[in-house]
Amino acid sequence: MRESAAERHERLLELVRDRGSARVSDLAALLGVSPVTARRDVELLAGEGRLDRVHGSVSWPGRRPGAGPVTGAAAGGGQGPVLGLLAPSSTYYFSEVIRGAHEAAARAGSRLILRISDYRPEEDAARTEGLLAAGAEGLLIAPGWRGPEDPAEHGAWITELPVPAVLLERRAAPGSALDGMDRVASDHRHGALLAVRHLVELGHGTPLLVARSDSPTALAVRSGYADALDALGLRAPRAVIDSVPAERQPEEFEAAVRALREAVGSGTASAALVHNDVDAIQMVQRLADLGVRVPEDLALIAYDDEVAALADIPLTAVAPPKREVGREATRLLVERLTGGHGADEPRRHLSLLPRLRVRDSCGARGTGGGSSARGSRDQVDRNSF
The missing domain is CATH 3.40.50.2300 (Response regulator)
Structure with missing residues (x-):
């Protein structure tokens, strides 16, 4: 089966994360694509804030060639926690959601790590594990659900996450375990x-x-x-x-x-x-x-x-209000992580009006x-x- 662009992007990100930095020409060889394709992928990922690009090389955000591993709040260049965002797409509707989340994370001094599921809910859990492995201390989760049966079939893992999480542009069935989570969504x-x-x-x-x-x-x-x-x-x-x-x-x-x-x-x-x-x-x-x-x-x-x-x-x-959804969800998550909303505080369901x-x-x-x-x-x- 031909590899999708989203899958290639994930491989590229894995290579850069493992190495800390890499030349674009080397990435093209490792990925088995043309230098033009690798350069285009790098420009897209850098534009989304998922990579840093300098003089023909790329590095993991917050890392430079020769630097050691970066973890915790230092990864964002500020005092805020590292946040992970799982989204079904980085284009069309969700590009604005991601942009809003990135803006709010930057204001909080946090680094935002992004993974894309390409609307394959069966892979959501594995991609979220990747966010946790990359140092995410809290998660914004927009599962790649398509049909009404997907939350029940591909959603149980979300309630078992080891860090605070906020559902993003998704609603759960009333009375379900997912319905007891924080969430921010358009009405x-x-x-x-x-x-x-x-x-x-x-x-x-x-x-x-x-x-x-x-x-x-x-x-x-x-x-x-x-x-x-x-x-x-x-x-x-x-x-x-x-x-x-x-x-x-x-x-x-x-x-x-x-x-x-x-x-x-x-x-x-x-x-x-x-x-x-x-x-x-x-x-x-x-x-x-x-x-x-x-x-x-x-x-x-x-x-x-x-x-x-x-x-x-x-x-x-x-x-x-796509961008506002990303902003508000990120603010809520940061508050959960930094003590603004403690563990005993009620969960929140925030609906924003179109x-x-x-x-x-x-x-x-x-x-x-x-x-x-x-x-x-x-x-x-x-x-x-």
């Missing part, structure tokens, strides 16, 4: 409510939901959509349209687009909430080919707000006679990027 149910209410206030009938089902965020958006309909006294015009990645499952993606087109053409719906940004942008482009215009024929809101503002028609989007960023894609008016949108200042950013 995606509130985000879905913001989108549905905005479209209804624009005068549309009940919006459709087009969503994936391959991540905790996608599942939370689906659940939040159902809760939003209940809260607003609405009924779904039809079942949720299942979305999939267009590049991996083009036929299924096309079926989702055509289902949305049929709903618009038949008058079933004039508005939709689409998870996620990438799917929404590709759907808008394909719908245009099929004669459905956004926002004239369909008002559309995307969920995630990673790239929504960059679409040909800038997309209104729900923006989870915002709605209004752009051009929901400008069409429906025929339901609703009032125009007046989102409160703390919920709606007009043309905010």
Whole structure:
């Protein structure tokens, strides 16, 4: 099986950690890749703060050629503890979460160590062991869960960790052992409510939901959509349209687009909430080919707000507070480690509210006679990027 970029990055990090430092040309030979690939990998990892780079060589953060091992608070160059972060990805949604955690760790004088699971929950425990072996004194854990069964199948190890841990952008089943842990997460149910209410206030009938089902965020958006309909006294015009990645499952993606087109053409719906940004942008482009215009024929809101503002028609989007989640989780973990919250203090579940960023894609008016949108200042950013 061909090695993924994430696996290659982990091998590169292991080599640098074991050696303390290494030349980029030597890493290319050890990894069996071209110097260009090794250089690109090093630049990416250095940009994420996972390596230090100087004059053609790289070193483990806080270490320089000839230096001895660095452990404990000294590794961060300050007085704070060493923190480990397990994330399912370093791109798209989680890049901002990681950035927020890194900022908060730096303010606390701590060093943040990062490991990526590449959405393989069966490997989460082993990667976390690597963080502990690298000196992590506390952990921020965002497991690589995809489906609803993953927390039960791949989550028990988290409750047995030997150091304080905070769940990051993940929720556990009520009453489970994981539910008794500290956690910080976006309130995606509130985000879905913001989108549905905005479209209804624009005068549309009940919006459709087009969503994936391959991540905790996608599942939370689906659940939040159902809760939003209940809260607003609405009924779904039809079942949720299942979305999939267009590049991996083009036929299924096309079926989702055509289902949305049929709903618009038949008058079933004039508005939709689409998870996620990438799917929404590709759907808008394909719908245009099929004669459905956004926002004239369909008002559309995307969920995630990673790239929504960059679409040909800038997309209104729900923006989870990703960077703030990383910051708050790191602050909570540091407080646990430094005595701000002792062992006898209650565990904390912190939910941060998404915002709605209004752009051009929901400008069409429906025929339901609703009032125009007046989102409160703390919920709606007009043309905010």
